Amino acid sequence: MSDQQKRLQMALEAAHMAIWDSRLIDGQVIDGTVSWSAKGAALLGLEERALTQPFRTFLGFVHVDDQGPLLEVMQEAVRQRDGYALQYRVVWPDGSERWLAAKAQVFTDADGQPDRTLGIIWDITEHMLRELLIAERKELAEVTLSSIGDGVITTDPYGKTRYLNRVAEQLTGWSNELARGMDISQTLPLVDERTGEALEHVAYKCLQQRQAIGISAHSQLVTRDGRHIAVEDSAAPIWSRDGDILGAVVVFRDVSHERKLSQQLSWHATHDTLTGLINRREFEHLVAGALHTAKQDGHVHALLYLDLDQFKVINDTCGHGAGDVLLQLLAKMLQAQMRDSDILARLGGDELGVLLPHCPLDHARQIGEQLRQSIRDFRFAWDSRSFELGVSIGMVEISQDSKSMSELLSAADQACYLAKEQGRNRIHVYQESDVMLAQRHGEMLWISRLNEAFAHDYFRLYAMPIVHLNDSQEHHDEVLIRIRNSQGDLILPGAFIPAAERYDMMLSIDRWVIRAVCAHIESVRDSLPPIEAMAESRRRAPALYSVNLSGMSLADAGLHDYITEQFVQFAIAPEQLCFEITETAVIANLPKAQVFMRQLKAMGCRFSLDDFGSGFSSFGYLKALPVDYLKIDGVFVRDIASNAINRAMVKAINEVGHVMGLKTVAEYVEDEATLAVIRELGIDYAQGYAVGSLRPLTAGVD
Template sequence: MNRSGPRPRPEHRPEPEVNKITALTLPVKITGIVFWGMVLVGLLAASYMLKQKEVQLINEYKNNILYVEHELETVYTVHYAHIYDSEYMSLQIEAFFSEISQKFPLEAIRFKFAGHVYQFGKIGGQQERIKGRLLIRILGAGNNNIVDLEVFMKGLDKTITESRKQMMLVIGALVFVFGMILQQILQKVLSRPILDMVLSAQNFTRGDQTARFNENRNDELGYLSKFVNQALDSILEHQQELEESRRELYEEKMRAEVTLHSIMDGVITTDANHVIQYLNPVAELLVGIDSEQTKNRLLGDILYLVNEETGVSISSPARECLESRRVEVLENNAALIRSDGKVIPIEASAAPMRSDSGEVIGVVMVFQDVSHERKLSRQLSHQASHDMLTGLYNRRMFEEQLNAALQNIKAEKRQHALCYVDLDQFKIVNDTCGHMAGDELLRQLGDLLKSCIREGDVLARLGGDEFGLLLQNCELKQATHVAEKVRRSVKAFRFAWQDKKFEIGASIGVVGVNADNTDLSALLASADMACYVAKDMGRNRVHVYEPTDAMMAERHGQMHWAGRIRHALEEHRMVLYEQPVVGIKSENQHESHCEVLIRMHDEGCSVVSPDAFIPAAERYNLMPEIDRWVISRVFKQVNTDCCLGNSQLVAINLSGTSLADESLLPHILEEANKYGVDLNRICFEVTETAAISNLSRATHFMSEMKLKGCRFSLDDFGSGLSSFTYLKNLPVDYIKIDGSFVVDMTKDPVDRAMVEAIVGIGHVMQVKVIAEWVENEQTLELLKKIGVDYVQGFYLGVPKEVGSEDEMQ
């Protein structure tokens, strides 16, 4: 590619000079052509006129003889008395001759009458002699005399010559005068305008773009000038467009060169014979060669491509492009071997360059280093199929492996076994030592479980503290032994963290995988149910799934609740209830505060208690969907005239699963913006257990939402083992004393002491305290005395329905 500036414009050819000679000869030539044309025409006309003049003269001579004969006869008639008197008649005839010779070219006459010869004028050798006859009547005699008459006229040739001279002089004078007049006319009408046009054209060629022909004339030259001016305007316009195009092409060329130097892709161009024409700096770097070293070299001499996985040489897309004459893309897993031997994974494509006639004149190959992308792709592929914490397969990959095994069962009639492992006492480690300890425990147990199974078996972390085992080509009895080995190994394992040691157990559910049991979802559900039966039977045991097992039927009943919950959400059978939260101090007695609760209508429209369906919703991960449903319905009603709209603060419960959901925060903000909700009127209640189980996530969520104006309440406070430890780390506005301490505090001094301690700690930390389960006057009065800020319970108000789904829509 040429890196130089714009190509210089060609020099102008020498311009013709319009000098004085041109100015003088142009009209002379034009006039000369016309003049000699007129001379030729004059000569032809003179020749014709002279011919006619000669004929006329001959006729005139003949007529003159007749006239002379007639006049002489008249003289004799008039003087008939003296016709024989020769002297007398001589005088008369002489007078006649003198008179007539003035009119006609008559030089002499001669005749003989009555014996006397009459001759008048001079007779010479150059005269024209014409004979005639006189008829002289003699009166009284009764007869006529015929006399021969000779008339001598001026010579005809001489007359014609003189006539020719006169005519030539006249015609020459006329032609000259006409030529001069014509010259002036042509000078004004033709020569000068043409000379002006030539001068204008010369000025235009010298760069005077304002030079134009005179188009004010009302003749052909005026029309011609108008068309020429239009042509000049068009030429200037095209010149301007060409100049703009040239400038744009140059700018485009410079942009292209700068772009090619700036982009992170390597670019190589070749001609139709694979000879390299250009490499940009990135291409030089990737190939490991300087562009100066590639002059007149073939692309194949510097570009070595192989399959990154197999090492097999592959063809360049540039070569394939020239052969196919279309865009070619390099195959996947391609790599470039640099001149120093380094292998660089690349992606490349080649496109043909064509001339304006469509002929392929070369190819452009674009390639880039994808080392990072390939590495990232492998990492993402690994992350998509593996658990980041333990390095084991994740649930998705485990289900794929299980599904593949099911296909083998159908095709090869094999037997496998599926084990569902749930750790016992894992929450104690998390609550006591924190999530870092819990994560390390899961990593160590992952390694332990791998040591308990065969190489061909599949181990995966399904989520939380749950693991899955697929024992391939393993009958149920043998699988039970393997599961028992796993259980014993986990039981014997001791987890040490700082100065603490923990004993961990495992509850394992086992289900056989055979040709009669090939439904993936059913297998996972069966293994899950068997695992939870093992937990219900006392934990740290193995339970084999049996369809007739009564405990399985009970667990299946809980799973059945999951389907009922989904149908209730889809059929709009979830309803909101509210219960008032009453201020009992003078400064907060006028505050309007309520908590939103959820109920479900069953298929017969009866109200279902949350204790009946919430555990199943938590077990089968339906709480995030329920929580979002509640948030949307509360936000929709909080600005209306319903009971929620009358509360200054509305409390909404959030589950631990929702609290760990990263997408919950943007969902709340989106819904608040959608319904125009003032978040200062919203309080979210989270249980102490949920907050502690997801401490970092809970802290982040609370901090972000408090910046938006929300408030938070810690529910069931006091029920956990570390309530006071974590309270100082949670940015809450309210703590709700667990109702189990409040309901019997008037009778149980320990419960009373717990309430007093919680109230004291809360007030020290400037957190308002709410007591729930207040069911009588005595409890209310004691809480006032202790200093509780708010109370909630059936004594102060039972939950009442806010509105059904149909009413809200």
Template sequence: MDIIQRHLRMALDAARMAIWDSHLTDGTVISSVVHWVGWGTGLLGLPPGDLAQPFAQFLQFVYHEDRDRLLNTMQEAVDCGSGYDVQYRVVWRDGSHHWLAAKAHVFYDDGGQPTGTLGIVWDITERKRIEQSAAREREQAAVTLRSIGEGVITTDEHGKTQYLNRIAEQLTGWGNDEAHGLDIATTLPLIDDDGAPLAEHAALQCLRLRQTINMPSQNQLVTREGRRIAVEESAAPIWSDTGELLGAVVVFRDVSHERKLSKQLSWNASHDMLTGLINRREFEAQIAHALHSAKQEDHVHALLYMDLDQFKIVNDTCGHSAGDLLLQLLAKMLQTEMRDSDILARLGGDELGVLLPHCPPDQALLVADGIRQSVKNFRFVWDSRTFELGVSIGVVEINRHSKSMTELLIAADQACYLAKERGRNRVHMYQESDLRLARRQGEMQWVSRLNEAFEHQYFRLYAQPIVGLGPRGEVHDEVLIRIQSDLGELILPGAFIPAAERYDMMAAIDRWVIRAVCRHVRSVREGKGAADAGTEADADGARQPAPAPAPYSGQYSINLSGTSLGDEGLHDYIIEQFAEHNVDPGKICFEITETAVIANLVKAQDFMTRLKALGCRFALDDFGSGLSSFAYLKALPVDFLKIDGVFIRDIANNAVNRAMVKAINEVGHVMGICTVAEYVEDDETLAVVRELGVDYAQGYAVGQLRPLHTG
């Protein structure tokens, strides 16, 4: 018997269990005595050894919140004659808490009176810790899912709904308990933007492919009540620790506001806010589409450009509110008189455009005259005043011979301009001869505007970096001229240089630029122009943060026209400006186009040689555009070759352009001349230019325009 008891005790010790043995004297547990044997006392934090302990004393080890429950459970077992299975906490003398579990049976004497209990007790602290940790994690996950701002639905491996969080319940209309076990396509029914059910639900696709699925952003959820909500959803697989696919989790959110806002922004981008008509940007896209169909399918369309003749009177006498209302009413009136396929747009303040698809010229003239008559018959009343309007309309045919969308708009604008010039309130059909006439008239207007620019100081200088592609990355600037009108807009040189060249104003412009650059150099030296380096500007003058500057050489490139090469007094004028503003000639580089040099070769050689002696440098601009570029290059004291942008723009995709640039670069280097690639507009082009060994790059890929302070 001793051997059996010894083996039993060894087994209990190995299992970290102890005998729970108590003796009852009057049938009450509180007056019983508990017997601990051997290791059992360790469960109370006491040294090992046999111990007889009154139950009331044992209760002092029990955590105070568990004492009544433990005593009542054990007493009820004694009273009922059943065993008990109980868990409770004990507090050791060091203050630590431990969980114990106990199972016991009740024994009785021959008279049926309870005499004691016998069972086992063991420590379950670690198990409880794990259970509580898991419970906390489950609760935290549940709280997170309940509070997350997106709908979350989980499924089993067959696509049956297992759980919906609070947001999912609100969006779908299904309660968590109601949806449990339903197909995910029932709980979360999705349709596309056209209202058709999806070919395969995101969750089912995820389970089939066993990978995360992100669905297109145009889907809609059909709620339990039948409402449609724009949603974005994704589904991801749920894996067990052993790699078994347990199901999928679908996350979705209401994007109704974002989608509505996106549609509104898209509408705003293509429409005029005042009239609701499409704007110039969208109208140009429609013209481009019509031009494509004309070229590809030999269709014929017509473009109308309209300018209201008396609109300014309404604005000036009644205010802009009246002008706005007038445009709104006119837009509505004109829309009612057009075919469904005709496209009416607002192009500017009082300028409208009409695209007439599949409309031959004769029919277009009839339509245009009908519009003209409708506008003439229209009466606008404001504060008891009545206004009669007129409209000048230019008409252009769009056919397979039309060149580009831009040229079509220019032609229509010119035809409209001629309609105004010939008496207003009339229709003019564009002819090829109109282009030369309108261009000459436009140039005449520019003469007065250029004189005004000189008188009122409307000229502005901007600088574009020319960045070295070598290790030093040295930077110098090309100076570019603009005109800032009295309305604040920046006018590019392409608009006024042709007129300046035709009417011999280029020499005066060149002198203005030379003097302004010299003033800028002085202002930088005196610390007044430092702010210029902190911002950049687009071509329209919008300022923006500049990138971190590369090492700056302080050198400026000034463009000189062919006219200036024949200016006998320009050399002396340049020397005077250098002296007056204390400018180092070595900081100035003059850019001359290849065609200008060819036209004035002898004078160009003399001019360049004299200024080179002072330390000035020279760049040959647009190199490669002429037919005899290499033949006369040896005769010119050139420091830089600026490779014509026509070879640079498509160099990444055009083998011929690449070969031309490579040849120009190699010849330049053999002659000791640095090369500059113009119009380097993107990283791909920059990479090719760098690979070919070109010395410098100029264009938006390496730096944008910034305004120059000219003192």
């Protein structure tokens, strides 16, 4: 062997390569032979010695899937009289697989006919396994990215788009192929949803600051076809092993539904759902802001408190549905009368508030007079009847001398009260002397009226049906109290109950109602002949009457004994009485309320939790109370047919109530659409003008 051949042999061995020498017969590879060096034979898993074998024998070592392609590549090279390179698998005698790579050149004889191929061959098994592992990981990563619910876009170090997963393609409108190489600000344009202006792109910030950028809350994606989609987006750098930034990965997702729901919840937290006006809490927040500017900058504002006259008459005569329509119409009409900067709010049932920013008292009086006259001129038609309205307006100035937000609201309320007392349908501007005057006058007036009602038996009881939606035989009424005074006016509880609570007369009123209901039950029972009464009792369960109890009565240690005395005196079955208590009243008197309720429950009385859902910890307190019925707050029921959030609230309350073994009652079911939803949700009882109207409890009571 010459020195040159020795050097070649050493070089080949150093590179773990061997000689690959294939002889041809009549230009055919398959009919020829293969000669191996000792290292070459070892590549086939054979003994390490020089070897010549028929090509067909060699082909038997090649993986069955690679035999055809290998022969085709070599034969084509022979035909072209050119070189070739290929990779293929061989199967060793022990069954293991190895990858080999070969490079060779075609040589010709003296006549120019191909007679051999000569080249080198080496083992690339480890390299191929690495490549396969990398390919597998890449495929796994792409499958993972394609299957997750978030959009993913990767970039190079300059913000050029490299890859979009399936969700990113769907959201942006760009395909992976079209987007590749484009600036990410083009494939993922982001704008501020509040201003519509382009945002500093999260990917560029990430690349510039060399750190992860957290989720932004007000981003909108502008799609390829110009649509705007609310998204949450974040970005993180892609690092090399050497600490260089290879690019960025941006993750984003469609949050249109969540953001819309959040906006709806935010709107509902600050607005009245019936009228669309801002609610009391938000109004108080704005009044506090106005007071701050008055004290800090010397600005002057005006606060108005409006109480509609005759509204309760319309509500009781035509139903809550008519009252709701009236409030909606008035809200639109009054807003049209006011400046853009003025703020109109609904503070309660028929009470409205107006904040007039930067408005001196004289100008505020003019605006108030315009509002009063507009309401006075308004005619409300319902079921062929027409109603006139009035409004009593209390007005107070917000200035540097004003004390606090709560005192401002109290002052406006007092001024409105005096406007009512002075004849209604007028404006009263608050003065310092009004507070003591109103308190003194109100105290004397209501103590006198309530004592007169007790003395002359002016109290009247009315019944509002609570209708079981599946059992037509059940008879259940809520008992409501009114005052019919000496002039024949019917005074609603909204007028005298607050006063009774203020002047500690609720205990007496609650006891009067309990005794009167027991007497009514006795009179109904005794009015039927014995045989008829027996048949009636067999046909259906005795009527159930729900009586409202105040928070003061819940804390009254003697009420339990008083109720027991009435049961004994009138021979009443305790199962015929259900006591309605409000969530807030129970929470305020929780320990005493629990004892009181358990005592009466042991006797057979039932309990209903009124206005459920209006508190902040409803479900938590519910577990601690032995109640039988949940009356879902009417604020959730009223527009349930059109308000998805209220529907979800009612559904949740109903389901939790049923899990706890309680019956559910929906208040303010005023129309067929609401009733249909209530039935669909599986609520047990309905109360409202869609299922029954208010009637005197005792025949002959007007």
